[in-house]
Amino acid sequence: AKSFGIHGALQQLGVRLENPGTSTGSKTFGSGEYFSSHSPVDGQLIGKVTQTTVDEYAKVMEKASSAFLEWRLLPAPQRGEIVRRFGEKLRELKEPLGKLVSYEMGKSYQEGLGEVQEMIDICDFAVGLSRQLHGLTMHSERPGHRMYEQYHPLGIVGIISAFNFPVAVWAWNTALAWVCGDVCVWKPSEKTPLCGIACQNIIADVLKKNNLPEGISCLINGDYKVGEMMTADQHIPLVSATGSIRMGKIVAQAVAARLGKSLLELGGNNAIIVTPDADIKMTVIGAVFGAVGTAGQRCTSTRRLIVHESMYDRVKNAIVDAYKQLKIGNPLDENMHVGPLIDTDAVAMYEASLRKVVQEGGKVLVEGEVLNGAGFESGCYVKPAIVEAENSYETVQEETFAPILYLLKYSGNVENAIAQQNGVVQGLSSAIMTNNLREAERFLSVAGSDCGIANVNIGTSGAEIGGAFGGEKETGGGRESGSDAWKIYMRRQTNTINYTTELPLAQGIKFNL
Numbered sequence: 271a272k273s274f275g276i277h278g279a280l281q282q283l284g285v286r287l288e289n290p291g292t293s294t295g296s297k298t299f300g301s302g303e304y305f306s307s308h309s310p311v312d313g314q315l316i317g318k319v320t321q322t323t324v325d326e327y328a329k330v331m332e333k334a335s336s337a338f339l340e341w342r343l344l345p346a347p348q349r350g351e352i353v354r355r356f357g358e359k360l361r362e363l364k365e366p367l368g369k370l371v372s373y374e375m376g377k378s379y380q381e382g383l384g385e386v387q388e389m390i391d392i393c394d395f396a397v398g399l400s401r402q403l404h405g406l407t408m409h410s411e412r413p414g415h416r417m418y419e420q421y422h423p424l425g426i427v428g429i430i431s432a433f434n435f436p437v438a439v440w441a442w443n444t445a446l447a448w449v450c451g452d453v454c455v456w457k458p459s460e461k462t463p464l465c466g467i468a469c470q471n472i473i474a475d476v477l478k479k480n481n482l483p484e485g486i487s488c489l490i491n492g493d494y495k496v497g498e499m500m501t502a503d504q505h506i507p508l509v510s511a512t513g514s515i516r517m518g519k520i521v522a523q524a525v526a527a528r529l530g531k532s533l534l535e536l537g538g539n540n541a542i543i544v545t546p547d548a549d550i551k552m553t554v555i556g557a558v559f560g561a562v563g564t565a566g567q568r569c570t571s572t573r574r575l576i577v578h579e580s581m582y583d584r585v586k587n588a589i590v591d592a593y594k595q596l597k598i599g600n601p602l603d604e605n606m607h608v609g610p611l612i613d614t615d616a617v618a619m620y621e622a623s624l625r626k627v628v629q630e631g632g633k634v635l636v637e638g639e640v641l642n643g644a645g646f647e648s649g650c651y652v653k654p655a656i657v658e659a660e661n662s663y664e665t666v667q668e669e670t671f672a673p674i675l676y677l678l679k680y681s682g683n684v685e686n687a688i689a690q691q692n693g694v695v696q697g698l699s700s701a702i703m704t705n706n707l708r709e710a711e712r713f714l715s716v717a718g719s720d721c722g723i724a725n726v727n728i729g730t731s732g733a734e735i736g737g738a739f740g741g742e743k744e745t746g747g748g749r750e751s752g753s754d755a756w757k758i759y760m761r762r763q764t765n766t767i768n769y770t771t772e773l774p775l776a777q778g779i780k781f782n783l
C-alpha cells in the first residue's frame with residue numbers, strides 16, 4: 271500500500287517505535303508499561319508510549335514547580351519571543367506534523383495541515399499578546415491614593431486534550447499559558463499519544479536551544495488515571511480539559527473539591543438553521559463540511575439541520591445529492607473527503623445511534639454503513655448518514671461523535687427554529703443561513719442562540735483562533751484561544767497605593783487612635 275511519506279514524517283518528528291511517555295523537556299522517563307497507538311487509517315501499529323507512573327509524575331511536578339519560579343521572572347515579551355520561535359519551528363514542520371495528525375487521528379491531510387496552521391496562528395496571537403497583558407487603572411475614592419489591577423502568572427497549568435484535535439488544542443492552551451508566565455503539564459488523549467510525543471519534541475528543542483530549564487513544557491501519558499493525578503493535585507491551580515461531557519463533570523468536581531479552577535470545553539450539539547431566505551449553495555457547502563469533516567468528530571461538527579418547511583424538500587434533495595459525491599477512504603489521499611473514525615468503539619457507537627434513531631421513529635435518507643474490503647482493513651471507515659428526525663429524540667439530544675446528520679423541520683417564524691436549536695443540553699456552536707437581516711439579528715440577539723459561538727452564513731465548525739472558543743450549558747462554559755481567554759491563565763491582583771502621610775479609611779469610616 272502507498273505510505274504517503276508517513277515514515278519520513280515520523281523520523282522528522284523524532285517519533286520512534288518505542289517512546290518514553292513522560293518528559294520535562296529534554297529529559298524523558300519511560301519506566302511505565304507501554305501502550306500502543308494504531309492508525310485508524312490502515313490499522314497498523316504506529317508506535318508505543320509508556321504510561322506515566324506515580325513516581326514519574328512526582329518528578330514532573332518537581333521540575334515544573336522549579337521551572338515556574340524562573341520562567342515567571344522572564345519579562346512577558348521575552349516569553350513571547352520563545353513562543354515566536356516555537357511558531358517558526360511549527361512552520362518548518364507543518365507537513366510532517368499535519369501528516370502524523372492525519373495518520374494517527376484519521377482526519378484528512380488538509381484538515382491535519384489546518385490543525386497545525388491553528389497552532390501557528392495561536393503562536394502569532396500569543397506573541398502579540400505578550401506585550402498586551404493589560405490591567406485597568408481606577409480612580410480611588412480617597413485623596414492621594416492610586417488604584418490599579420495587574421495580572422500575574424498563575425503557576426502550573428494542567429492540560430487534558432482529546433483525540434479529535436490532538437495538537438491544536440494543546441497549542442491554544444500552552445501558547446497563551448507560556449506568555450502569561452505559566453508552565454504546562456500535558457496529558458494528550460491515549461488515542462493519539464504520538465502526536466503528543468511529536469509536539470513535545472518540537473518545543474523541547476526550542477527550549478533547549480534557548481538554555482531554558484526543564485519543566486516549562488511537560489508531557490505525561492496514559493488513561494484517565496493519569497489525568498486524575500492532575501485533577502486531584504493542589505499544585506495545579508488550573509486544569510484545562512477538552513473532551514466529553516461525562517469526563518468534564520468528573521474533572522470539574524475533582525478540581526472544584528480543592529477549589530481549583532477548571533477550563534472546560536466539552537460536547538456540542540450544533541445546528542444550522544436554514545430559513546426561507548437562505549442561499550442553498552452556501553448552505554450545502556457549510557452543512558456537508560460541518561457534518562462529514564473530521565468524520566463528524568469535531569466538537570463543532572454540524573449534527574442538526576433545522577430547515578424551514580418551505581425549503582425542506584429543496585435542501586433535503588441538495589444535501590442528499592451532495593452526499594452521493596463523497597469519497598470515503600485513506601485521509602492521506604487528497605482525493606478523499608471522509609477518513610475513518612478514531613477506532614472500532616466509535617464505529618460501534620455510530621451503529622448504535624443509527625439503530626436507535628430508527629427505533630425512535632427516524633427516517634433514514636442516506637443509509638449509514640460500516641465499510642469493509644480493500645482499503646478499509648482497519649474497520650474504522652463508515653458512510654456518512656442522514657436521518658429525518660425530531661429534536662426530542664434521545665439520539666438527537668445526544669452528541670454521537672460520528673458523521674450522522676439529523677434533518678429537522680420548522681414552520682412559522684425563526685423563533686420556532688431558535689427554540690429547537692436551543693432545545694438541547696449542549697451550547698457550543700450554532701449557525702443561521704439567511705439573507706434576511708431581521709432573522710439574522712434575531713438569531714444573534716438576547717432572545718437568539720444560547721451558544722458560545724453563533725454564526726451567520728457560515729457553518730458551525732472551523733472557527734478562527736482570534737475569537738474566544740467554547741460554549742455554554744453542558745459544553746462547560748470555558749473559553750480558550752483568542753479574545754481575552756488569556757485571563758484565566760493569570761491571577762488578578764488589585765493594588766491600592768497611598769502616597770500621603772494620612773491613613774484615611776475607605777467608605778469614610780472613622781477610627782481614631
Ligand code: UN1
Pocket residue numbers: 388434435439512567568569570730731732733734
Ligand atoms: C474541537 O473540535 O475540539 O472550530 C475544536 C473548529 C476548530 C476547532 C475545533 N477550529 O472546528
